[in-house]
Amino acid sequence: MQGGSMDDGARRLCAGLELIAWLASARDALDAFTPEDASFHAELFLGAERRLSLEHDASTGVSTLNQGESAEATARVGASTGQGVLTVPMDDVGGLSRLLEQATRLATPGRALVLPSLPTEDVEPPTGPAALQPEAARRRMAHVIQSVIPKGIVVQAAVLTQSSTWRAAVRANGMRRARTEWREDLFVRCETPRGAVVDAVSLPPGTDDTVFNPLRLRLAEAVDALSGPVEPVDPSLPLVLRPAVAAPLVAGLIWLLRGDIAAATPALARAAGRKVFPSLLTVVDDPNASAGTRRVDVDDEGVPTAALPLVEEGRLQSFLHAADTAARLGAPLNGRGFRSASGVPTPEAVNPFLVPAAALALPAHHTELVARVETFTTMSRPGVITLVAGGWEVRDGHRVRRVAPVELELPVLETFRALRGVGSDLTFFPTAEGCGTPTLVFPPLLATRPGEQAGR
Template sequence: MTTTPVHDRDPVRSYPLSWTAVDEATAAVDAAPRAEEVELWVHDAREAVAQIVPSTGRITAAAGGAFGAACRVWEDGAFGSASRTVDGADDVRSLVQEARTTLGRRNVAVRPAPDPAAAPAPAPASRRIPAPLDTAAAEHLVRTTAERLRLAGADVQVLLAQQYQWTTATATLGGLRREHHHEQTRVVVRCETAHGAVVEAAEAQRVTDDPGTDALVHRIATALDTLGSPGLPGPAAVPRGLPVVLRPQVAAPVVAGLSWLFSGSTALATPGLARAVGKRLFPSCLHVDDVPHAHPDGPPMVHDDEGVAAGPVVLADEGRLTAFLHSWDTAHRLGHTPNGRGIRMGVGAQPMPRPVALRVAPGRGAMPEDFVELSCRLENLVTMPRAGRIEMIVAGWEVRGGRRIRRIAPFEFHCDLLTYLRKLRGTGTDAQILPLADGALTPSLHFEELP
């Protein structure tokens, strides 16, 4: 039985994005006192959110936005930085002065002069002023998705839809000017079961596109089917020696862990890993790359938040470690070339190496006929409690001759990421782009055995 939605408030509308704020902020760099280098990053964002609790039918909604900036200054071998939300051009100029007051002797190299030919600035005609977000679309999305999940037999505890729009720009005293507009729709759902909660998400790179609710409903239905009746009490009851296949929704934390493994920050903290470039660390079936244009429904990302050109990067080729994801700082400290992966995860955060569109190549190696299939992952809040350690609660099936014959009840799955990747034997042809894998293209992963 469905319930009639109840609104906490009428649908609300956010104020529109404007490039004027970006122009005023970047102009503050030109007015900055002379220094070896001044870099300003600005972020203008809008959001519309709707949430439904199906047990009550109540929908809550909100919309708003924020404008923030981060400034870094290099002068006479010293480095300073400041970041916060800002209100207009005068406030941005004050932020630049704040960054200068923090100047101190630190081992942070000065950025080189920009090369405009490496990543030409977008033409003014590429600027787009999107329509203001309002919560009506987000409310419709949560209402219709909740109903579809109800028909699939899911006990939805809460369902959230978020729509984002943002512009970012990077400007330096040396003459660099880069800007980017992006938008996104995301749906997150939490379903209760007798064994725990199942959490899934879907997203699209435009606010007008369906975020992939068909695939989300299918993944939830698959998880519920896996938990449908009592199964074998964990892996101890399964004959040992069977290979293991992690379906994409279970493989997601493993693939998300690759963002950490291939980060320049990890290479700095792990000298042995940094020295392994060119060596075969993994089985030959593993090929991983990060391609900014890999998502066909999203705008191309031509530069990172430091203004460095973001081209394709092959991280592992036929099992050989070939590269790391770098911010300008990690590349400089390792003696590598920056590759445009310096991403800020908020106004107050320094640029850190992050993937743009990570991909694990599907359809490589062999897939078995007899195996343990792990097709359901229950919520356990943190899947990497410490660096390189994956911990999940999973359930699945014993498969013989390609047919599911017995369920396997939920059990704890723990592994060391680098060690377990060496047992990889193949990747499936069922790759999906999963938000819970940091938006990475994730196929099924075939491992030699359980950890």
């Protein structure tokens, strides 16, 4: 079982709700739903969550623990002429019929309501979200502060979060699909002489403290790169982006491969099936990726997830789709419809990553960027990633000098069209929407004219 142990009776209760009774109430409310417009269809989506946040205070050395539970229900009602959506917090199993009526009154003209079919499940749904693990959280936080953070470095923030969720999509006539998900992530923000570095690690169920080893190495390398004397970067050298620097760029590519972005960008949608990138670029979203940050069997619309090729040897294969975007682009469903704050499913990747190569031949002379300095945003304009990163100038395989942190402003599509090399060191980053990437090699991307921003 994911998460902590809990007897079945306690697990059934979350935010004061008995979840199996709530599920039955949803079926009853939908069976009784009789709108004036007989063409209307309806769906109820139920969500319950246990959450934990453990925050370390560097000034006192004390970590503060907060826990909570919540539950909310979303009603979606509509037909071919439009739909109404309403999400409300819940504290009892009743009120779902009233929620359906309110959503009906809110229905406005627009895109048709698209509800993918759900099977009538023969198996019993999960009774509720797993228990949180506060003691394990405290032990892991202590281990990180004592053994993972580089000595002498100021920790501005260290936060461990746990989220245990139970979700169910319900339709009339007993159709339903329920799932649970467990997520645990640890984020750290460390100060260096040239700015703050933020990094994180995902903690799958059953993991041990060895999961922190890559984080320890990345933080030590970032501190080394951002401390000591520096010299200006040589803009004529190829760029080697180590995973911590490349991750936001890959996250930008995944954002462009969402079905809602493609639907709003006709030129991008028309590129499906065409080779638009170099052959060495392959991108996959795999819910079963062993090092990924999530484990999801079905999306929030009840559609099963499976490994999804997005780009295959440079050819744009598919987009991430919720039912709505799949219908708009005439594409098959692929199980990437997840609920946003508005309650409407939108496309979202699960464990997207750029497929690593078996080996990487680096240019003899290059700029190696290993550490990303924290900025307020990485996508100041749609489709353009802005990074500030530091590292080294490398000559004949040796780091010969540190380079001052440099700003790169990279148009995502154009940058990946210039990709020259892919490494074997695949790493997933909770700080970059859970994206995974190995080292990436590009031609010189830095500006050569005074006053021009990098990467333009």
